[in-house]
Amino acid sequence: MGLFSFIKNAGAKVFGYKTDAEKAAEAAAVSAAGEAARKAAEAAAALKIRQTILDLELKVEDLKVSIDDDVATVTGKAYDTTEKEKIILVVGNSEGIATVDDRMEVEHELGEATFHTVEKGDTLSKIAKAVYGDAMKYPVIFEANKPMLKHPDKIYPGQVLRIPALEK
Incomplete structure (x- = not known):
């Protein structure tokens, strides 16, 4: 348990929000109705993230995701530590x-x-070389991030990846 930090605007789009600059331009017009709209957008994004986790068939019971501003809170019972970490990454990479x-x-x-x-x-090979000392160990990282990663070449700056310890 704990807090994990991510790059706010680097992940998959789930909010239907505008960029930070567009949001700032609209901030002057925020009223009670604007706050209600923000809360509705957060609730919709939380449901979309939850559904993504379920669609990825990650093993978790009683999953709940809530969002307040840029903080997502996740509760439930994950099958194991690996599943928990993958769930955190799905949420944080949004x-x-x-x-x-x-x-x-x-x-x-x-x-x-x-x-x-x-x-x-960065490439998975470059990360594997830095972490494991062997660029050819990139499949370990790829497998550790499935099903979120569909292809080893499809990573992007700001994305957070799981790096498991090598089995001995």
Whole structure:
């Protein structure tokens, strides 16, 4: 459990929001109705994120996702540590989310992976070389991030990836 930080505007679009500049231009017009619209957008985004997690068939019971501003809170019972980490990444890699407040329980504790934020020019091979000392270990990272990653070449700056320890 804990707080995980992400790059707010680097992830998948779930809010239907505008850019930060567009939001700032509209901020002057925010009223009680504007606040209600923001809350409705947050609730809709939370439902979309929850549905994405379910569509990915990640193993979790009683999953709940709520959003307040740029903080997403996740509760439920994940099958294991790997599933929990994947759920955190689905939530955190959504555009508009800067922090994930993990309040999930875990049924089966496993060793935790580390997280890596993709930088411009990164590839899974480059990350594997830096982390494991062997660029050819990139499939380990790819497999650890499935089903969120569909192809090893489809990563983007700001995306956060799971980096598991190598089995001995």
